[in-house]
Amino acid sequence: MVLALAIFVFTYIFIAGARLPFLKLDRPGGALLGAVLMVVCGVVTPAEVFNHSEDPARHAIDADTIVLLLGMMLLAAYLSQAAFFRTAGAWAVRRARTPQVLLVAVTFISGALSAFLVNDTVCLMLTPLVLATVEEAKLPPVPYLLAVCMGSNSGSVATFTGNPQNMLIQGASGLPYSTFAAYMALPAILSTAIVAGALLFLFRYDLPVFRFEPRPPPPPVDRGLLALTMVVLAGVVGAFFLGLPMSWSALAGAACVMALSRREPREALDRVDWVLLLFFSSLFVVVYGVNKHGWAEEIRLLFAPMMQGPAWKETLGFAGLTLVASNLFSNVPFVMLARSWVPTLQNVELGWHVLALGSTLAGNLTLVGSVANLIVFEAARGKVNMTFMNYLRVGLPVTLISFVAGLAVLLAEHALF
Template identity: 30%
Template sequence: MDLTLVIFFLVYLVMGLGALPFFRVGRTGAALIGGMAVMTVGSITPRQAWSAIDYSTMGMLFGLMVVSSAFVVSGFYGWLARKAAGSKMSERGLLALLIVVGGVMAAFLTNDVVAVSMCPLLLSITMARGLNPVPFLLGFCFAVNTGAAGTIIGSPQNIIAAQKLHLSFAGLSEITVGPALLSLPVIWGVISMLYRNRWALPAANQEAVAGRGAGAEAASAKTVETSEPPPFSLGETLKAAVTAVAVILAFIFSDWPRETIALTAAGFLLLSRKVSSRSLLHEVDGDLLLLVMGLFVVNAGLSATGLPQKLVTDLASQGINLADPPVLFLISSVISDLVGNNPAVMMLVPYLHADADPNALGAALSLGTHFSSNLVVFGSLAGIIIVEQAKDRGVRISGGEFSKAGGLVTLATMVIAGLWLWI
């Protein structure tokens, strides 16, 4: 039991820090090593480990990633970014547009995919216009996180919670869409206030960007590659859009298993005469899929000790009931900022029993983990993606700068979400 606790602690320590101290082991590596370790020490058997992986969740997550990837390879993201950032509107107007675009797209196309696809484009276009990219990146990042709370397909953690708690697409959105929409003007107001005199790209940064040599470009080949999206194809974009709408309608109005719907849509998109399946699968976040699988096994190892169940019982005896939406909202928000929002949901959902109102419980979990994740960079994968990609292009967003804006956004949006849940 002691070794299992040590393994669990180390794995989730890496979830929070982003790397294992003194080792070059990231989040996905830690989840996989932890999964193998709990089998090695005998916490669970290999058969139990395989059974612990929720394949319906994995199937739904993979299928929706393919649907989102179709918008990348069709050139839609690149076209949208160029239209948005290339407009003649003012800096505040451009910020508002990017926040709305990020929030709405994240709700239907998965926030992490939107972040990784749009960030390099926003960097290139804002710097080409002589604008400081930081406020636009932060606004977009915060909007992607809060907007994703609006639907069960907005983020991996919502997908996981939806499968485990059997959430209704319409039932969850009925509760979460309001706070998700209200968060967008809050984000705009905070960023506009903090950067009201810092819209222009500093001269030193302009020289640094202009002076980057061939060696620096080669060192960030991946970023350069993603900053030059495929040419826009109206036909492929329409195909992806029709498929996405069909998936949403099937989620709402049919009784088919959601993983079947998502995988059927993925198969339809992979069968194409114009777009190779390899290019479509290249955009799928394989690291995230492996991380989720590893955490399923690590969590199962801890669950086998009986300690989590005892802790939940002890908390309930003290009046702290995870089945109470306001309590879950607060607890999930704290855990999310310690280990990240995806791991936080995976840690909590096995011990949630939503017999009374699963959608209220799912909404509390979604709003808590999405809205709090803007406080720190590692609170969300979207935050990590945007900060790291900005660094690759010579734009540094420190943890302090991220949290200064993110702290105000988190405070205001958490108050909105808390009041909304209470009402």
């Protein structure tokens, strides 16, 4: 049905960040309109949208991914209420004695937290603290803000719960959490180290050489809530490694904290990014409509010449396509589309790993390549004016070097193990 492709292209205009003069829609609004058009025009039935069919292949929305994202957001919200993020940031600031060490510390803390918590949430929590710290120390804010978002993107490669696109890959691939983390941990660590090193080099003339003694006031920590949430989060991650259902493990953990914290749940619920969940649900419907009528396969065949030949050439072609397309269409929508392509590759497991690596590190290339980037620089609006080209000057070398290095590690791991 040509109508399905037309709605898909119309939706992707908004997802790619473009604007139509007669419609003032952003990405979530464009995705929602596309989903509604899919149903109104008869491409997708309401029963398929609401997963009423007993056949899982006729379920438009991947409920497991939505539930997993909701559960992790709630756990991050309770960590925020307990002042975990402010405490972690203050700890790093107290131990940094030079601007250079502080830059490295911010990069790795952002990456480490994003390995287990959703990177968008980590950026939202860390940005105000970093801004306050650099203002007090009279340091240029741009390199430290880049450390937050780029470190977060790189570190989130490590696990299925690091970012939304990895959650999508988990739902489609069925790979165990432990196996995925075993392969992706080293590329994530290496990519984060490259981000830190590149920022130190690119901003070597902007960072003053002196020792400072920043003394951020200790945040008021809710020790009881922090201990409860950390214990539950450790149990949730343990459940992931044991192979229990990830979505319900995360939501059960969030419900446990909600029941035992003796706090009104509304504050945590208000911190959930409901717009992001709506965006995901709408995209699921749009991509399902395209898949239903065979257009996803037609799109794959369009790019097939890039991936012909032996397995190594196919992998490199798919990696390059992922890097470019994730910036043209945004990483989450591309992953939704490309999930049906990976099973056709010669090395399927490597294909899932390459899709996760490429779609995530692609977020460091441009300002609009990742939601995490937009969160950081929107929070800094009024203090920092980051343009597309200024970001690209840093993002291009950082992304290319980290992507090539991460891909080389992945290929070596698969060759050895």
